[in-house]
Amino acid sequence: MNFVLLIQTLILSILLTIQDFFNFFKQDPLKNTQIILMVMLFFSLFTLHISMMILSLIVFLFLVHLPNLKEDQPSLISSPSSLCKILSEKIILRPFQLPVSIGSGIQQMLYVGIRFSVQLKFNRQLVDSSDGGYFALDWLDQPDLPDDAPIILVYHGLAGGSRESYVERFCYYASKKNYRMCVFTCRGCAGTLIKTPRAYSSTNLDDSITSFKIIHNQYPKAPIMTIGYSLGGMILTQVVCRLTNEFIKEVNYLGCIAVSPTWDSLIISDLVPQLFMENFFKSLQRIIVKNVDLLIGAVKNKV
Structure with missing residues (x-):
């Protein structure tokens, strides 16, 4: 009886863990896929699995740069006041495209860790x-x-x-x-x-x-x-x-x-x-x- 209960508890824990993972993954599939690929990349470096390392790196770089293939148009959000109206008329919102080196939030966080020369x-x-x-x-x-x-x-x-x-x-x-x-x-x-x-x-x-x-x-x-x-x-x-x-x-x-x-x-x-x-x-x-x-x-x- 105790053994059956233990197995049921183990299976339930695994299912809940998988459910939590998918709930987290659905919040931002692109970013979380990048995280998984980054883990695979580091794992392949330690295990010297060259083909996995190359494949993970190529897919990771592609997914990182994917959102930046098109220019983004910035938006201005302001309260309905006369001052904000004047400012919105003066501010020029030009389309922009992030560099490949800082194309995602993960890259930007890693970039912060690099010491200034x-x-x-x-x-x-x-x-x-x-x-x-x-x-x-x-x-x-x-x-x-x-x-x-x-x-x-x-x-x-x-x-x-x-x-x-x-x-x-x-x-x-x-x-x-x-x-x-x-x-x-x-x-x-x-x-x-x-x-x-x-x-x-x-x-x-x-x-x-x-x-x-x-x-x-x-x-x-x-x-x-x-x-x-x-x-x-x-x-x-x-x-x-x-x-x-x-x-x-x-x-x-x-x-x-x-x-x-x-x-x-x-x-x-x-x-x-x-x-x-x-x-x-x-x-x-x-x-x-x-x-x-x-x-x-x-x-x-x-x-």
């Missing part, structure tokens, strides 16, 4: 927050710029910092246009510690307001612009929505660009392959381990 020097400025914590402003070393040079404040992604390849690339090319570059480094990220139980999130906006004031005090004649990637874009959109017109004029703030912000983090996290999510979790785990005593003490005090 140019060595950049950043000077770190530690800024105390009103609650006793601190964050960092990493300034790109640009001693020859005038004091009124426009400033771009860059917000990194989850558990990132000024040494992320996408941040370094943007800082490098923007600096060639004579922008003064500064990276907003969140609490606990890129070598900073968490001094209070309050960490960083898309709803912790006080540090951003403080950074605007600090930057404006140091360069009162310079306009300030911001750009945020992923979680940094989420933080920025939250900040901008809460700025008053008086504060915007006071600090000479021009506006922001949010690159790949997530509108629903829970849905997005379910769509991202677990292989990539593990890297995100490990990054967050390192921050927790580095500040474990403080966090445990905060939990005990709450209890």
Whole structure:
């Protein structure tokens, strides 16, 4: 009887696993096929199965480039306001085609892991927050710029910092246009510690307001612009929505660009392959381990 029950349980588990796989596969068949082919490619490299490796590589590259064989027409989504109407008339939406090297989301995530070839020097400025914590402003070393040079404040992604390849690339090319570059480094990220139980999130906006004031005090004649990637874009959109017109004029703030912000983090996290999510979790785990005593003490005090 126990043996029959064991077999039934095993069969049911296998069927549920297959069902879960197909449900996941149906969400994005093209992307998930690419993932399967990538696994086959790595497997063939380890087993030295040359024919499988060549076949997997050819099919993978074809599927990656398949969505980019035709040009895409960008769309502009805006609220029905007079300002958005004016902007929509001024913005030119040209058709575009992604390069083969970054033709899919998987390739773009892998590309982020490639180190930027140019060595950049950043000077770190530690800024105390009103609650006793601190964050960092990493300034790109640009001693020859005038004091009124426009400033771009860059917000990194989850558990990132000024040494992320996408941040370094943007800082490098923007600096060639004579922008003064500064990276907003969140609490606990890129070598900073968490001094209070309050960490960083898309709803912790006080540090951003403080950074605007600090930057404006140091360069009162310079306009300030911001750009945020992923979680940094989420933080920025939250900040901008809460700025008053008086504060915007006071600090000479021009506006922001949010690159790949997530509108629903829970849905997005379910769509991202677990292989990539593990890297995100490990990054967050390192921050927790580095500040474990403080966090445990905060939990005990709450209890």
